[in-house]
Amino acid sequence: MGLYISLYFHFVNMILILNSGTLIIDGSSIDQHRSFSLIECLTKIYLNMSQIKQYRSILILVLFVLYSCTSRDHTSSIITSPNGGISLTFSSNEKGLFYSIKKDTTTVFKASRLGFKLKDKPDLNSGFEIISVNKKEYDKEWRQVWGQNQLVRDQHHELMVHLQEKQEPKRKIDIVFRLFNDGIGFRYIFPEQDNLNEFIIMDELTEFNLNDDYDTWSIKAYQKDRYEYLYRKQKLTCIDDTVHTPLTMVNPKGLAVSIHEANLTDYASMTLYRTNKTTLHCDLVPWADGTKVYAKAGFKTPWRTIQIGAKPTDLLQSNLILNLNDPCQFKDVSWIKPAKYVGVWWEMHLGISSWGQGKHHGANTENVKRYIDFAAENNLQGVLVEGWNVGWDEQWWLDGSVFKFTTPYPDFDIKAVTDYANARGVNIIGHHETGGAITNYENQLEDALDYYQKYGIKYIKSGYVNPNGLNNKEWHHGQFGVRHYRKVVEEAAKRHIMVCMHEPIKSTGLRRTFPNLMSSEGARGQEFNAWGPNGGNPPSHEPTLIFTRLLAGPMDYTPGIFDISLPQKKSNQVNTTIAKQLALYVTLYSPLQMAADLPEHYINQPAFEFIKSVPVDWERTIALNGQIGEYVTIVRKDKASDSWYLGSITNEEPRQFDIDLSFLDPNATYKATVYADGKDADYQSNPTDIMIYEKEYRQNDSLQISLKRGGGTSVVFKKIHE
Ligand code: NOJ
Numbered sequence: 277m278g279l280y281i282s283l284y285f286h287f288v289n290m291i292l293i294l295n296s297g298t299l300i301i302d303g304s305s306i307d308q309h310r311s312f313s314l315i316e317c318l319t320k321i322y323l324n325m326s327q328i329k330q331y332r333s334i335l336i337l338v339l340f341v342l343y344s345c346t347s348r349d350h351t352s353s354i355i356t357s358p359n360g361g362i363s364l365t366f367s368s369n370e371k372g373l374f375y376s377i378k379k380d381t382t383t384v385f386k387a388s389r390l391g392f393k394l395k396d397k398p399d400l401n402s403g404f405e406i407i408s409v410n411k412k413e414y415d416k417e418w419r420q421v422w423g424q425n426q427l428v429r430d431q432h433h434e435l436m437v438h439l440q441e442k443q444e445p446k447r448k449i450d451i452v453f454r455l456f457n458d459g460i461g462f463r464y465i466f467p468e469q470d471n472l473n474e475f476i477i478m479d480e481l482t483e484f485n486l487n488d489d490y491d492t493w494s495i496k497a498y499q500k501d502r503y504e505y506l507y508r509k510q511k512l513t514c515i516d517d518t519v520h521t522p523l524t525m526v527n528p529k530g531l532a533v534s535i536h537e538a539n540l541t542d543y544a545s546m547t548l549y550r551t552n553k554t555t556l557h558c559d560l561v562p563w564a565d566g567t568k569v570y571a572k573a574g575f576k577t578p579w580r581t582i583q584i585g586a587k588p589t590d591l592l593q594s595n596l597i598l599n600l601n602d603p604c605q606f607k608d609v610s611w612i613k614p615a616k617y618v619g620v621w622w623e624m625h626l627g628i629s630s631w632g633q634g635k636h637h638g639a640n641t642e643n644v645k646r647y648i649d650f651a652a653e654n655n656l657q658g659v660l661v662e663g664w665n666v667g668w669d670e671q672w673w674l675d676g677s678v679f680k681f682t683t684p685y686p687d688f689d690i691k692a693v694t695d696y697a698n699a700r701g702v703n704i705i706g707h708h709e710t711g712g713a714i715t716n717y718e719n720q721l722e723d724a725l726d727y728y729q730k731y732g733i734k735y736i737k738s739g740y741v742n743p744n745g746l747n748n749k750e751w752h753h754g755q756f757g758v759r760h761y762r763k764v765v766e767e768a769a770k771r772h773i774m775v776c777m778h779e780p781i782k783s784t785g786l787r788r789t790f791p792n793l794m795s796s797e798g799a800r801g802q803e804f805n806a807w808g809p810n811g812g813n814p815p816s817h818e819p820t821l822i823f824t825r826l827l828a829g830p831m832d833y834t835p836g837i838f839d840i841s842l843p844q845k846k847s848n849q850v851n852t853t854i855a856k857q858l859a860l861y862v863t864l865y866s867p868l869q870m871a872a873d874l875p876e877h878y879i880n881q882p883a884f885e886f887i888k889s890v891p892v893d894w895e896r897t898i899a900l901n902g903q904i905g906e907y908v909t910i911v912r913k914d915k916a917s918d919s920w921y922l923g924s925i926t927n928e929e930p931r932q933f934d935i936d937l938s939f940l941d942p943n944a945t946y947k948a949t950v951y952a953d954g955k956d957a958d959y960q961s962n963p964t965d966i967m968i969y970e971k972e973y974r975q976n977d978s979l980q981i982s983l984k985r986g987g988g989t990s991v992v993f994k995k996i997h998e
Pocket of ligand 1: 621662709739741778779797803
């Protein structure tokens with residue numbers, strides 16, 4: 277019986293290979309049409325023969341032998357995800373190296389090219405033979421130091437293909453594919469070898485050849501403000517510039533796909549441009565001299581990732597990018613702590629105080645102590661201090677080499693401030709604005725971090741504002757930038773310092789390996805509401821970010837503005853209701869969350885109770901509903917208690933939802949505190965109308981919520997009895 281099952285399994289596998297249209301028998305290709313005829317023919321024989329029971333075993337044996345022959349040709353290979361829902365075919369033929377992907381029976385990616393163009397060397401993209409193929413299955417759970425889910429299951433099937441050029445110089449390259457139930461990752465490996473040592477990549481030929489015209493949400497890749505733009509919704513066939521990843525897309529049937537990368541290490545970022553109707557091509561962000569990547573054999577590229585979900589909210593549940601990063605590098609992680617913070621920050625963005633010296637200088641000792649008191653009294657663990665060090669009086673955004681990272685302004689007594697903060701159990705979050713002057717910063721980096729360490733500063737926020745790029749010439753997201761940002765994280769880790777980066781390199785899951793890399797900006801944040809063009813971020817911005825930028829990793833969006841009309845600013849206001857500001861703490865994940873408004877705006881505000889209580893580290897996360905750019909509802913269970921938190925946000929459209937509470941413990945009653953848009957709330961005409969009430973719920977109840985235009989709802993579910 278066992279033999280029959282195994283033979284049948286091989287038979288099914290063979291049919292799959294035939295179906296892919298890439299079968300080669302005895303070196304000659306069979307095109308799709310012919311392979312279908314062959315399948316039909318074999319199937320007919322099988323059915324007819326199967327009526328004659330005594331011949332069935334002979335037939336199965338013949339099919340098995342045929343299959344074995346095909347698998348020995350080493351020109352194509354198939355792998356499926358653990359649940360069988362996704363399959364990938366890799367093939368190598370005279371035209372090059374290709375992969376294609378199916379979700380169930382539907383082709384999602386047609387044959388898509390793989391390979392490289394090198395400088396002064398033959399391209400690495402065709403003329404290969406497959407030396408060997410290894411398949412592996414993997415299924416293990418690992419624990420996050422902090423995150424949206426405490427436990428993460430890494431279950432995948434791996435296909436490793438070892439390739440070598442048939443002709444001289446017979447260079448070798450490996451490609452490894454990992455198939456998860458929620459998508460795919462693949463990377464290139466350049467093994468150490470005699471005929472390839474140091475080399476320069478001029479183009480990575482990786483393609484993503486989609487089989488449909490998707491709706492896409494993207495931002496342009498080559499712009500002076502890095503990632504800080506509003507996402508554009510357009511058809512895939514209309515993308516006519518190079519775009520950043522994550523690039524999230526939905527096809528007419530609702531299938532959601534997001535292309536990104538994982539473990540971006542000593543390489544250039546991948547951006548994407550369209551070469552054909554629905555074909556995207558990898559575009560590596562160049563150095564100023566046009567080089568893409570300086571490489572040396574014995575290295576691995578980042579993973580190219582494709583997350584696939586039956587609907588957009590499935591993408592929010594995916595841990596694929598984290599799973600493709602290396603495990604945590606640190607033995608001791610006890611020093612790494614998620615936190616909520618306030619800061620000498622919004623007052624500068626509103627123009628109330630200044631970063632530079634003068635009578636309105638924000639970072640003076642007294643003012644910072646005021647923030648420390650506020651944090652200590654309100655369960656907030658940190659105080660960010662911007663504008664404390666020498667450099668801000670100059671035109672630093674043109675030349676950041678004016679910054680001195682160990683020289684405070686005279687009215688900022690760093691010893692007095694840090695002593696005061698330590699005594700009150702509050703952490704100072706030190707600021708390093710570099711103005712993108714990397715050489716200046718790297719020259720001071722070790723001293724700057726030692727200096728913070730000496731004063732007990734355990735968090736830094738770094739910044740790289742410079743429209744002309746790093747060192748006034750390099751893209752933030754090229755290999756130069758990638759190397760720099762990594763160096764900062766590693767140097768900080770040596771001193772047990774946690775990092776939050778603004779104007780960063782995009783997130784690619786490195787927080788798993790270096791969990792002191794807490795959060796980053798890398799998108800248009802709250803600050804654009806204070807001074808951004810066209811009145812700031814429209815209400816559709818946050819429900820877009822959650823399905824795009826946030827798929828890459830946490831974002832330091834800095835929510836929590838209560839004084840929404842911004843009297844200091846004529847043409848700007850925050851384009852949400854106050855209830856939506858609260859819901860951003862749940863929906864826009866970050867282990868560092870700022871209460872961004874001025875302390876005085878939180879006094880006597882019952883809604884502030886929510887910010888005081890909301891956790892920044894979660895045991896579990898479930899995305900309950902959502903459509904990109906429209907709305908999203910997420911629930912998260914606190915890691916430190918039995919409580920659940922719900923956040924729901926909408927764009928310009930009001931919405932009503934019946935929320936199924938099946939995530940609650942079936943044996944318990946919960947007291948829910950609901951922070952909802954008031955009856956007349958509207959983000960433009962009445963943004964501060966908020967309704968706060970309590971009600972008991974059990975698991976089989978449903979919760980009705982009503983989101984007004986630009987609005988939101990947050991709920992805290994506290995277990996009261998079992
Ligand atoms: C831009 C950052 O996003 C913001 O948070 C910071 O205040 C300014 N740069 C100044 O460094």
